Amino acid sequence: MKNIYLPQLGKIKRVQKETSDVKTFTLAPLRGAGFTFFLKEKIKFIPGQFLEISVFGTGEAPFSISSSPTQKDLQISIKDVGSVTSALHNLRKGQVIGLRGPFGNGFPIKDIRGYDILFVGGGIGLAPLRSLINYILDKRKNFERIIILYGAKNPEELVFKDELKGWERRKDVELLVTVDEGDGKWKRNVGVVTTLFEKIKVNPKKAFAFVCGPPVMIPFVIEGLVKIGLKDERIFANLERYMKCGVGKCGHCNIGPKYTCLDGPVFSYKEIKGLSKEF
Numbered sequence: 001m002k003n004i005y006l007p008q009l010g011k012i013k014r015v016q017k018e019t020s021d022v023k024t025f026t027l028a029p030l031r032g033a034g035f036t037f038f039l040k041e042k043i044k045f046i047p048g049q050f051l052e053i054s055v056f057g058t059g060e061a062p063f064s065i066s067s068s069p070t071q072k073d074l075q076i077s078i079k080d081v082g083s084v085t086s087a088l089h090n091l092r093k094g095q096v097i098g099l100r101g102p103f104g105n106g107f108p109i110k111d112i113r114g115y116d117i118l119f120v121g122g123g124i125g126l127a128p129l130r131s132l133i134n135y136i137l138d139k140r141k142n143f144e145r146i147i148i149l150y151g152a153k154n155p156e157e158l159v160f161k162d163e164l165k166g167w168e169r170r171k172d173v174e175l176l177v178t179v180d181e182g183d184g185k186w187k188r189n190v191g192v193v194t195t196l197f198e199k200i201k202v203n204p205k206k207a208f209a210f211v212c213g214p215p216v217m218i219p220f221v222i223e224g225l226v227k228i229g230l231k232d233e234r235i236f237a238n239l240e241r242y243m244k245c246g247v248g249k250c251g252h253c254n255i256g257p258k259y260t261c262l263d264g265p266v267f268s269y270k271e272i273k274g275l276s277k278e279f
């Protein structure tokens with residue numbers, strides 16, 4: 001019988017520093033270790049899904065896949081906040097980790113074809129959105145406007161800086177970036193991410209919105225999107241809750257009757273409205 005808690009083995013192929021406390025890890029299968037979910041070196045997943053990553057001797061934690069399934073590399077981007085994340089940050093190229101997944105529902109990629117897509121990200125919350133952004137950019141003709149609103153505490157904390165520059169150079173992407181606090185060199189918007197809503201015009205009838213960021217940001221962004229006129233079923237938030245098993249067994253991750261690991265982590269506002277004081 002398959003043991004759902006048994007991780008498969010992977011190795012770290014590359015580590016890239018994003019900020020002082022965020023790193024992006026490119027993962028690869030460990031050859032000869034009986035991999036089943038890397039298919040021809042490629043794991044099958046939907047943007048928005050997550051992996052349970054284990055550091056042997058320390059523990060396991062969930063992380064969104066930050067790369068797109070249309071790209072060769074499998075990546076996760078991790079902020080160092082505690083024991084597992086700090087142990088991951090200490091790992092080097094070639095070292096072995098455990099992986100389970102992919103888990104969760106992912107973004108509704110089939111329903112959004114032909115629409116304007118608005119992304120609203122905060123801090124490391126850009127990680128799962130990046131997976132969907134790059135997926136959409138690799139299938140660009142299937143979508144209308146792509147608008148990305150991204151905020152961080154300060155310029156140093158912006159993740160994927162090179163990629164942000166690349167998106168900014170594209171004529172078919174509208175990118176607006178803000179920081180809560182600028183430095184001497186910062187010439188762009190200063191303020192929380194919702195202050196960027198005044199700078200864009202969105203046709204709510206044609207748009208879907210995807211939101212991911214710190215829990216405190218999400219209700220404010222949803223409120224702003226509702227004011228713009230987006231229907232509840234067109235607003236999706238990627239929610240983080242404490243998770244253990246990742247597969248609907250332990251009950252750690254529920255919001256009311258919903259399990260974040262099974263029913264989420266991507267929820268429409270229609271689904272979560274009224275389930276928690278936060279929404």
Ligand SMILES: Cc1cc2nc3c(=O)[nH]c(=O)nc-3n(C[C@H](O)[C@H](O)[C@H](O)COP(=O)(O)OP(=O)(O)OC[C@H]3O[C@@H](n4cnc5c(N)ncnc54)[C@H](O)[C@@H]3O)c2cc1C
Nearest residue numbers: 061062063064077078079081082083084085127241242265
């Ligand atoms: C579906 C999902 C996707 C995620 N994707 C990413 C990602 O792409 N990148 C990333 O950096 N992080 C992501 N996280 C958060 C990540 O799982 C936590 O940062 C990690 O579990 C912390 O483990 P730790 O052992 O390092 O921290 P601990 O030592 O366990 O705790 C350190 C601190 O972090 C807090 N904390 C721990 N886990 C969570 C949590 N799930 N939510 C809120 N606070 C928490 C604790 O209260 C404590 O204050 C995701 C979480 C979920 C549920």
Ligand code: FES
Nearest residue numbers: 244246250251261
């Ligand atoms: S993490 Fe165990 S039920 Fe969701």
